[in-house]
Amino acid sequence: MRDVRRAYFTYPVADGLMEAATIFAAMARSHGLDLVVNNSQFNNTEDDTVFRELVGAPTRRNLQHRLTDRLFDWAEIGAVHIQAPPYYENVRALVSRTVSEKNTVFLPWGDGDATFPLAGGEDVARVAVALLGGDRLPSKRVYPLVSESLTVHQMVQTLSKALGRPLKYVPITDEQWADTVRGRINPHAVDHLSHLWRYFKTREHQTWPTDVMREVTGRNPQTLEEFFRANIKFFTPAS
Numbered sequence: 001m002r003d004v005r006r007a008y009f010t011y012p013v014a015d016g017l018m019e020a021a022t023i024f025a026a027m028a029r030s031h032g033l034d035l036v037v038n039n040s041q042f043n044n045t046e047d048d049t050v051f052r053e054l055v056g057a058p059t060r061r062n063l064q065h066r067l068t069d070r071l072f073d074w075a076e077i078g079a080v081h082i083q084a085p086p087y088y089e090n091v092r093a094l095v096s097r098t099v100s101e102k103n104t105v106f107l108p109w110g111d112g113d114a115t116f117p118l119a120g121g122e123d124v125a126r127v128a129v130a131l132l133g134g135d136r137l138p139s140k141r142v143y144p145l146v147s148e149s150l151t152v153h154q155m156v157q158t159l160s161k162a163l164g165r166p167l168k169y170v171p172i173t174d175e176q177w178a179d180t181v182r183g184r185i186n187p188h189a190v191d192h193l194s195h196l197w198r199y200f201k202t203r204e205h206q207t208w209p210t211d212v213m214r215e216v217t218g219r220n221p222q223t224l225e226e227f228f229r230a231n232i233k234f235f236t237p238a239s
Helices: 017-030 060-074 088-102 121-133 152-163 174-181 187-202 212-217 224-230
Strands: 006-009 035-041 079-084 104-107 115-118 142-144 148-151 168-171
Touching: 006 017, 006 121, 017 035, 017 060, 035 060, 035 121, 060 079, 060 187, 079 121, 088 104, 088 152, 088 224, 104 152, 104 174, 121 212, 142 212, 148 152, 152 168, 152 224, 174 187
Parallel strands: 006 035, 035 079, 079 142, 104 168
Antiparallel strands: 115 148
16 A cells, blocks of 8 residues: 555455455555545444444344444544445346346345335445545545335336336245355355345335435436346346
8 A cells, every 4th residue: 555545445245354454454554544435334324223333233244344444443544434235236136047037036025015225336436436536535434325225026116117028026035045046156145145135124224315426426326227227138038
């Protein structure tokens, strides 16, 4: 980090987050960085009295992100945290295969009425770039970025509309889903997502869309429908 004044920290959904963050923070402090933009995970909203700080973290991974946020704050490296929910890209990865082959969405998301907060990966990147490249240092410490909060049925209907063909949602068990994805997703991610889906299915959470995208970049956030339309090739049957 020699001769670096601002840096971006992001880490894949895999083992090693806390160690990587500790090394990053130590080096950033040693070299006197002015700003670190940390790609974190959603934490809480102002009106959520239960789900905040280190209490109520739905997954071990989410707790690690909360601890990483604090670690960066303690390091006094000018850290700001983009706290984002699951990405549109996560939804695409979960359903593209069965949609293209069977016009069916198989997910462990209950009866379809559970609400999921979402954001696009491109919007997270745009916010990070705007914060890193601004003429002034960011005015806030936390930027909760949520573009949409939709039920499972609404997500399926949105995809169906974008594709122009009917889709069927079929709920499956957590175990069925885990067995299906273990060959494609590392164990850390399987554990994190399994607990995250369970959290959204069983709790009255209050994660609503925010104005962060417009506030930081001056543009509207990408909608899920716009994302699906831009990614139709992933849901098209192989010829």
